[in-house]
Amino acid sequence: MSDERTVGDERIVSTATNPDIDAAGFTADTKVDSILISADPHPATKPEGFSVVGKALPKTDAWSKVTGAALYADDIVLPRMLHGKLLRSTQAHARIKSVDASRAFELPGVVAVMTGADLRVKYGILPSSPDEEVLACDKVRYVGDPVAAVVADDELTAEEALELIAVEYEPLPAVMSIDAALRTDLPKLHDNPRRTNNVHKEVHLEFGDMDAGFAAAVKVFEDEFFFEGNTHAPMEQHSVVASAGADGKLTIWASTQTPHYLHRIAAQVLQMPASRIRVIAPPVGGGFGGKTEPFAHELVAAFLARKTGRPVKITLTREEVFFAHRGRHPVKMKIRTGVKSDGTITACHLQTWLDGGAYGSYGVATTYYTGALATVTYKIPAYKFDGCRVFTNKPPCGPKRGHGTTQPRFAFECHIDKIADALGLDAAEYRKRISVDANTTTVNGLRVTSCGLRECLDAAEKRSRYAEKRKMLTKGKGIGIAASAYLCGAGLAIYWNEMPHSGAIVKVDRGGGVTIYCGTSDCGQGSESMLAAIVAETLGVDVMDVSVCASDTDLTPVDLGSYSSRVTFMAGNAARQAADGVREKIAQVASEKLDVPIARIGFARRRVFDVADPAKSLSFLEAAQAAEARFGTLAAPGSYAPPRHNPDFKGSGVGPSPAYSYSVCVAEVDVDLETGEVLVERITLAHDVGRAINPDSVEGQIEGGVYMGIGEALMEESAFRGIEHKIPNLLDYKTPTSLDMPPIETIIIETNDSEGPYGAKEAGQGPLNPVIPAIANAVAHAIKGRVYATPITSDKVLRALDADGGAVLRVRRAPAHA
Amino acid sequence: MSIAPAKILASLSINGSVVECAFNPNKTLLEVLREDVGLTGTKHGCEMGHCGACTVIVDDLPVLSCLTLAVESIGHEIRTIEGVARDGVLHPVQRALAESGGAQCGYCTPGIIMSAVALLEQNPAPTREDVAQGLSGNLCRCTGYTKIIEAVENASAELRSAR
Ligand code: FES
Numbered sequence: 004m005s006d007e008r009t010v011g012d013e014r015i016v017s018t019a020t021n022p023d024i025d026a027a028g029f030t031a032d033t034k035v036d037s038i039l040i041s042a043d044p045h046p047a048t049k050p051e052g053f054s055v056v057g058k059a060l061p062k063t064d065a066w067s068k069v070t071g072a073a074l075y076a077d078d079i080v081l082p083r084m085l086h087g088k089l090l091r092s093t094q095a096h097a098r099i100k101s102v103d104a105s106r107a108f109e110l111p112g113v114v115a116v117m118t119g120a121d122l123r124v125k126y127g128i129l130p131s132s133p134d135e136e137v138l139a140c141d142k143v144r145y146v147g148d149p150v151a152a153v154v155a156d157d158e159l160t161a162e163e164a165l166e167l168i169a170v171e172y173e174p175l176p177a178v179m180s181i182d183a184a185l186r187t188d189l190p191k192l193h194d195n196p197r198r199t200n201n202v203h204k205e206v207h208l209e210f211g212d213m214d215a216g217f218a219a220a221v222k223v224f225e226d227e228f229f230f231e232g233n234t235h236a237p238m239e240q241h242s243v244v245a246s247a248g249a250d251g252k253l254t255i256w257a258s259t260q261t262p263h264y265l266h267r268i269a270a271q272v273l274q275m276p277a278s279r280i281r282v283i284a285p286p287v288g289g290g291f292g293g294k295t296e297p298f299a300h301e302l303v304a305a306f307l308a309r310k311t312g313r314p315v316k317i318t319l320t321r322e323e324v325f326f327a328h329r330g331r332h333p334v335k336m337k338i339r340t341g342v343k344s345d346g347t348i349t350a351c352h353l354q355t356w357l358d359g360g361a362y363g364s365y366g367v368a369t370t371y372y373t374g375a376l377a378t379v380t381y382k383i384p385a386y387k388f389d390g391c392r393v394f395t396n397k398p399p400c401g402p403k404r405g406h407g408t409t410q411p412r413f414a415f416e417c418h419i420d421k422i423a424d425a426l427g428l429d430a431a432e433y434r435k436r437i438s439v440d441a442n443t444t445t446v447n448g449l450r451v452t453s454c455g456l457r458e459c460l461d462a463a464e465k466r467s468r469y470a471e472k473r474k475m476l477t478k479g480k481g482i483g484i485a486a487s488a489y490l491c492g493a494g495l496a497i498y499w500n501e502m503p504h505s506g507a508i509v510k511v512d513r514g515g516g517v518t519i520y521c522g523t524s525d526c527g528q529g530s531e532s533m534l535a536a537i538v539a540e541t542l543g544v545d546v547m548d549v550s551v552c553a554s555d556t557d558l559t560p561v562d563l564g565s566y567s568s569r570v571t572f573m574a575g576n577a578a579r580q581a582a583d584g585v586r587e588k589i590a591q592v593a594s595e596k597l598d599v600p601i602a603r604i605g606f607a608r609r610r611v612f613d614v615a616d617p618a619k620s621l622s623f624l625e626a627a628q629a630a631e632a633r634f635g636t637l638a639a640p641g642s643y644a645p646p647r648h649n650p651d652f653k654g655s656g657v658g659p660s661p662a663y664s665y666s667v668c669v670a671e672v673d674v675d676l677e678t679g680e681v682l683v684e685r686i687t688l689a690h691d692v693g694r695a696i697n698p699d700s701v702e703g704q705i706e707g708g709v710y711m712g713i714g715e716a717l718m719e720e721s722a723f724r725g726i727e728h729k730i731p732n733l734l735d736y737k738t739p740t741s742l743d744m745p746p747i748e749t750i751i752i753e754t755n756d757s758e759g760p761y762g763a764k765e766a767g768q769g770p771l772n773p774v775i776p777a778i779a780n781a782v783a784h785a786i787k788g789r790v791y792a793t794p795i796t797s798d799k800v801l802r803a804l805d806a807d808g809g810a811v812l813r814v815r816r817a818p819a820h821a
Numbered sequence: 822m823s824i825a826p827a828k829i830l831a832s833l834s835i836n837g838s839v840v841e842c843a844f845n846p847n848k849t850l851l852e853v854l855r856e857d858v859g860l861t862g863t864k865h866g867c868e869m870g871h872c873g874a875c876t877v878i879v880d881d882l883p884v885l886s887c888l889t890l891a892v893e894s895i896g897h898e899i900r901t902i903e904g905v906a907r908d909g910v911l912h913p914v915q916r917a918l919a920e921s922g923g924a925q926c927g928y929c930t931p932g933i934i935m936s937a938v939a940l941l942e943q944n945p946a947p948t949r950e951d952v953a954q955g956l957s958g959n960l961c962r963c964t965g966y967t968k969i970i971e972a973v974e975n976a977s978a979e980l981r982s983a984r
């Protein structure tokens with residue numbers, strides 16, 4: 004486990020050898036320090052005053068995960084359980100003329116079959132685009148669209164039965180690109196009388212005086228970028244078990260990040276009261292946004308469990324996970340920015356075109372997100388955004404870590420580097436100059452509170468020796484910087500309501516154990532450990548005294564789910580409020596027993612004591628029992644709703660957040676000028692997390708974000724050959740392995756957000772965003788040419804070199820066999 | 822009723838015990854462990870040999886159980902994640918992973934631990950590169966591998982100092 008020591012205002016979180024930096028300015032492959040810097044405007048709540056918050060403790064579920072004891076959805080086995088399989092479309096776009104599953108039903112071992120006609124209800128995660136069917140009824144819209152289902156005694160029989168289902172298709176021309184989707188002469192995927200083409204959503208927003216802004220500009224820069232789609236590829240394939248009790252109550256165990264949304268939509272689709280459905284999310288084996296909405300297999304399992312009266316399990320194959328998708332949208336972007344001679348931005352116009360795939364998913368929100376957060380990083384006094392999402396005959400795109408903000412961040416940070424270059428400014432200094440300030444409001448009405456962007460820029464620049472290396476590196480070696488901001492939860496729920504976004508109940512038992520009930524779903528980000536830490540800190544008990552009962556719609560108050568980096572901020576605040584409720588009761592009793600004013604009662608190390616004279620104390624157990632004797636059952640609820648600061652315009656619901664996290668990445672690369680191959684040699688990432696409840700977990704989220712960013716920057720892509728996904732498997736869909744990871748130096752910046760629980764913000768998504776443009780900027784620095792599209796593969800690097808006349812500079816090595 | 826071929830009865834040596842079980846001969850070791858023996862600690866991420874989540878140790882070597890027929894393992898010593906801790910005491914690799922935060926979602930973790938245990942048995946003093954190489958067949962989407970590699974290095978140091 005990591006040690007901690009304090010050096011000035013820097014807390015060194017993990018002890019390791021110092022990076023040796025060689026003469027060329029590059030570090031050898033050694034372990035690096037992770038540092039924590041306090042930029043806390045409220046020093047009265049320094050972490051030294053905490054006993055749990057700020058400590059690098061093991062996660063509460065670590066033990067079950069390292070022993071194989073953790074039970075994921077596919078590990079659940081129930082008596083008489085059936086196995087289900089989905090038949091998926093072989094056509095990208097076709098009308099279904101008929102589906103005949105009668106022969107499949109006759110196969111021995113098959114218990115039930117299902118087709119679209121069995122459940123003709125349209126649904127969608129966003130109430131504004133209910134365009135999905137559990138199984139396609141009249142039309143299929145991508146290769147892999149579910150058409151029919153079978154449940155049988157075993158998986159093999161179910162699989163065999165799929166081949167006996169006859170589907171007659173009438174093929175339609177497939178729409179496979181943004182450009183094709185904008186044409187009016189191709190069939191529409193969805194009947195929308197208001198459209199002549201396959202546009203799903205258009206957004207046009209304008210803030211500030213654009214004309215005056217561009218008129219005030221000394222120079223105007225224009226660029227075009229493309230961000231390729233990619234996917235989450237969580238290691239756990241989606242899985243569900245559904246079981247209907249004899250009383251008709253349905254229980255669904257699903258690998259989902261959003262049990263509450265599955266609960267709502269299952270009730271809607273199955274047309275039964277939500278009170279008769281219980282959704283449980285067991286530990287989720289990775290999500291990254293890919294498990295944030297109800298899927299066909301979940302609803303099929305629920306329907307067939309009711310129909311057969313037997314439990315049904317459906318686990319997707321890896322290929323099906325690629326079809327289920329909801330991954331990163333491919334986005335084409337145009338940016339036009341006016342600047343003064345010192346680089347000050349006077350106006351900015353951003354246009355985005357999103358390839359949405361076959362269904363709506365979260366796409367309306369994604370479209371807004373490609374524009375909404377552009378103003379939260381740098382000062383932009385006039386801003387115009389035009390977004391357009393289209394339908395294509397591909398697996399539906401949705402939210403992936405960074406939801407809709409990752410693509411424009413890549414574009415914007417590359418664009419900013421080009422502006423800096425053209426104006427002869429240092430790219431890091433320039434960013435500091437135009438950074439947004441804390442406690443300001445952006446031109447599109449977003450409220451920025453705590454902001455550690457400058458501290459992140461300073462720290463990342465200093466630790467990486469950016470300025471020095473930027474000047475001295477020779478061609479082929481490059482260093483690049485990029486910055487970004489991210490939400491700590493969306494300000495609005497995805498369905499309109501005035502209820503809290505997160506609820507929690509804290510209860511103390513008679514043995515001194517504490518249980519927190521909260522609807523969060525832990526997909527590996529450590530939400531359960533976070534809740535335990537906040538409750539333990541508030542009540543002064545050990546983290547191991549706290550049990551977390553999460554993600555069970557029967558037992559836990561609603562939390563909207565593990566998406567938009569909302570859990571620490573929102574569920575953490577709800578947990579803190581619930582724990583405070585219990586604490587107040589205990590404090591009141593203790594103040595009487597100890598004859599100390601209530602304001603002087605402290606909680607730590609399982610004791611309740613007089614902070615002025617800690618010898619005057621009760622054990623937590625004694626105090627809790629006395630409080631139960633006085634007040635009855637010792638429990639309290641807590642809830643959290645983000646403040647409403649929505650400006651008044653359509654679409655203003657996307658973008659507001661109770662706080663924003665800030666990240667800066669410096670990437671160092673070595674580009675092989677002959678092959679175009681890019682090697683990331685080192686990453687420095689500074690992240691303003693508000694407060695690190697658990698620095699090890701924050702570091703883990705940052706490292707995971709860096710890893711995923713490297714994958715997206717250099718290799719990951721959802722590629723299609725004709726109408727088919729070219730590489731729906733984990734061998735050809737390239738992801739970085741343990742051999743591809745450079746040393747990562749993480750710097751945790753603490754700004755102690757005044758509304759976050761113990762000052763915390765988020766770390767799950769923000770740190771990914773700057774990684775991709777930092778690598779792109781480093782490559783541009785290395786090759787003196789630029790790649791405008793992700794992933795930055797060798798072929799693109801070579802083309803960028805050629806465009807720049809770089810070919811002449813390439814050194815040809817003699818082939819090894821010559 | 823099922824269309825699957827008739828089951829065979831076999832004895833498998835798993836985690837030091839002989840387990841008698843009946844299974845279809847076309848089943849993989851992964852399927853038999855999870856479905857017929859009830860050892861669900863071994864995971865799957867692809868069932869095509871691409872991800873390493875299903876790694877178990879057979880006769881001291883790491884093996885992808887999704888590519889191994891269960892019948893091939895008859896007469897061999899199989900070790901799974903459930904057999905790594907002894908008498909309730911975690912293996913140093915397990916402890917190091919738990920303490921360092923090397924398990925996030927934890928889904929790749931059993932496979933990673935089996936690869937790491939096999940690596941340290943073959944090579945008690947691996948370099949960082951050896952560790953990265955030894956784990957390169959195990960995909961992890963959460964951690965960026967950094968903490969995993971550190972944990973295995975720490976465990977190897979601990980094992981050596983205990984020797
Ligand atoms: S499940 Fe065996 S390698 Fe992926």
Ligand code: FES
Pocket residue numbers: 238288289527923924925926927928929930960961962963964
């Ligand atoms: S910890 Fe989630 S895949 Fe490795």
